[in-house]
Amino acid sequence: xxxxAIRRLGPSAALAAGxxxxxxxxxxxxxxxxxxxxxxxxxxxxxxxxxxxxxxHPLGTDELGRDLLLRLLYGxxxxxxxxxxxxxxxxxxxxxxxxxxxxxxxxxxxxLMRLADGVIALPLLPLLIVLAAVDLTKLGLSPEAAASETxxxxxxxxxxxxVGWPTTARLVRAxxxxxxxxxxxxxxxxxxxxxxxxxxxxxxxxxxxxxxxxTTLAVGNVVLFESVLSFLGLGIRPPTPSWGNMLTGAQELxxxxxxxxxxxxxxxxxxxxxxxxxxxxLRDALDPRSRRRSGG
Amino acid sequence: MLRYVAxxxxxxxxxxxxxxxxxxxxxxxxxxxxxxxxxxxxxRVTSEDIARLKALQGLDRPVWERYLNWLAxxxxxxxGYSRLYTRPVLDIVAERxxxxxxxxxxxxxxxxxxxxxxxxxxxxxPGGAVDRGINLVCFAGISVPPFWLAxxxxxxxxxxxxxxxxxxxxxxxxxxxxxRARHLxxxxxxxxxxxVAAYTRHLRAALIEALSEDYVRTARAKGLSERLVATRHALxxxxxxxxxxxxxxxxxxxxxxxxxxxxxxxxxxGKTIYDxxxxxxxxxxxxxxxxAAAATLLGNLAADIAYARLDPRIVYRAEDGS
Numbered sequence: 001x002x003x004x005a006i007r008r009l010g011p012s013a014a015l016a017a018g019x020x021x022x023x024x025x026x027x028x029x030x031x032x033x034x035x036x037x038x039x040x041x042x043x044x045x046x047x048x049x050x051x052x053x054x055x056x057h058p059l060g061t062d063e064l065g066r067d068l069l070l071r072l073l074y075g076x077x078x079x080x081x082x083x084x085x086x087x088x089x090x091x092x093x094x095x096x097x098x099x100x101x102x103x104x105x106x107x108x109x110x111x112l113m114r115l116a117d118g119v120i121a122l123p124l125l126p127l128l129i130v131l132a133a134v135d136l137t138k139l140g141l142s143p144e145a146a147a148s149e150t151x152x153x154x155x156x157x158x159x160x161x162x163v164g165w166p167t168t169a170r171l172v173r174a175x176x177x178x179x180x181x182x183x184x185x186x187x188x189x190x191x192x193x194x195x196x197x198x199x200x201x202x203x204x205x206x207x208x209x210x211x212x213x214x215t216t217l218a219v220g221n222v223v224l225f226e227s228v229l230s231f232l233g234l235g236i237r238p239p240t241p242s243w244g245n246m247l248t249g250a251q252e253l254x255x256x257x258x259x260x261x262x263x264x265x266x267x268x269x270x271x272x273x274x275x276x277x278x279x280x281x282l283r284d285a286l287d288p289r290s291r292r293r294s295g296g
Numbered sequence: 297m298l299r300y301v302a303x304x305x306x307x308x309x310x311x312x313x314x315x316x317x318x319x320x321x322x323x324x325x326x327x328x329x330x331x332x333x334x335x336x337x338x339x340r341v342t343s344e345d346i347a348r349l350k351a352l353q354g355l356d357r358p359v360w361e362r363y364l365n366w367l368a369x370x371x372x373x374x375x376g377y378s379r380l381y382t383r384p385v386l387d388i389v390a391e392r393x394x395x396x397x398x399x400x401x402x403x404x405x406x407x408x409x410x411x412x413x414x415x416x417x418x419x420x421x422p423g424g425a426v427d428r429g430i431n432l433v434c435f436a437g438i439s440v441p442p443f444w445l446a447x448x449x450x451x452x453x454x455x456x457x458x459x460x461x462x463x464x465x466x467x468x469x470x471x472x473x474x475x476r477a478r479h480l481x482x483x484x485x486x487x488x489x490x491x492v493a494a495y496t497r498h499l500r501a502a503l504i505e506a507l508s509e510d511y512v513r514t515a516r517a518k519g520l521s522e523r524l525v526a527t528r529h530a531l532x533x534x535x536x537x538x539x540x541x542x543x544x545x546x547x548x549x550x551x552x553x554x555x556x557x558x559x560x561x562x563x564x565x566g567k568t569i570y571d572x573x574x575x576x577x578x579x580x581x582x583x584x585x586x587x588a589a590a591a592t593l594l595g596n597l598a599a600d601i602a603y604a605r606l607d608p609r610i611v612y613r614a615e616d617g618s
Contacts, residue, residue, distance in 0.1 A: 012432075118311065120544075120547075121544070121547055121592055121593060121596050122315075122547060122589060122592060123547050123550040123551050123585075123588040123589055123591075123592050124547065124548075124551055125550075125551035125552075125554050125555070126550070126551065126554055126566075126569050126570075126584070126585050126588050127585065129554070129569070129570060129573050130319060130322055130323065130326075130573055130581065130585060131322065133326050133327070133573050133574070134322060134325040134326060135325055135326055135327035138324075138325045138327075139325065220439060224439075224441055227441050227443075227444075228441065228442070228443060228555060231441075231443050232555075232558070232570065233574075244441075247443065247444060247447065250447070251447060251559075254447065254450060254451060254455060254462075255455055258451040258455055258456070261444075261447045261448075261451060262448075262451075264444075265441060265444035265447065265448070268441050268444065269436075269439060269440055269441065269444065272439035272440075272441070273435055273436060273439040275439075276435055276438060276439050277435060280435075
């Protein structure tokens, strides 16, 4: 059934789904690749720095002599996890806000939409940089906890979620506005159901299409934001690899080994392009009006 | 209209005020402490000295009181000193601002020059091979991480071909106008990429919509050439949503400028904000962020005003809010 659904989306979307699936599988199976190559992803080999591709290291080694392919696979785990988790979180908040805004209307609607407009209008990257630079020990966390991988990951997810929700909120609001005057919603209201129940049981399922599209597109944005923040040294920190922070070191070595700067970027690019293509195809497939407008 | 603009300007001021308070609080949470950074690890400084210094600078006061003091000083034109550059913050902003404005203006112009013809060509035959090709390129433009695009451009044009410089504003010997222009090429290309893609997609959609309107059918019925119909009739109306997009795009251009300027060592506001945050330069970071936010808010306002001027059907009232 899934295969048929993807086929209906068209060839480019099918290709995009394939690429995403392959990337996710590769990231999940990273430990297997480690076994197969007989290498340790974290092993530093200062005598084997910046090696060209060989049988032992299929893509060569980085500036500390670590295997590039394994780092890319493990980096994919981090980047894709952050992407999916933060996108789902942002879409959930956006859905809640959009439902409340669209269904309740009036002052709630005005307030929530002004807030969403405000977030969209702000220069996000400078703000994210300030937020990412906050010293967590000053918020009462112990130094060890503040430097732990989980906390840093969590913070990154939180930050990206914070700026990601307004797009979904607007889409869901638009869908809700259209649904709330429909007969079945009127009927539910006549039956005396509470607004919460109507919003969750009657409006939400019918707004599933825009929510799905918004979540898909959000993954792409989130992966981009994560890579920029990690690249600037404010997201995932080494030695934990992420596609973004693997490029930080690559910039300094660009005159000696430009190839180091290519691979992580190719994977980010492939992920984001695929997600965007898939999201666009989903929108066309689920919303007949947009198909008419966007043609191809 | 005038009342509406005044109302919106007041709204912008309120947002900036809120943002300055929030950022002031956040900056206090950044690593380090101004006094510790000042005395460094000087062994002769005792903890009493530090306490005295803190009291002298007002740092023993609660954060809201410090903020109000900062605000009062800021309203009198005193935005404090930069720790990194040991000069007034205002001087640094005045010095760095033109570079960012230059980069953003050039990127916007380039984006329009490329996007308008591309959209016209794509909209001529929606779903055709040309349209699909342009669409694919747009997807690439939207999806490429800006810093990676910068890295690729450096690899191709600076490292491999050696045609263009990898960063800076001019060669070490000062260089002429041509040399300075060469230093602008890669940063502007990087900055423009996402905007080109976004404008083309929006304009294409608007054009296709406009081409199905009655006035276009009338123009065709009059016997006008398809080219005239597209440029004179459809394009003029389709440009309307793009005007709004231009205004809204200021925010992403400011964000983009941060990445681009850092990658290409351009002395603009974006790099200044990044350096200030990374170097614990609280005063400079705060002002830089507010300047970026003000630019974005004004961009949005300008878009709304232009929209109303271009489309006589749109009337704004102060009570509308947006």
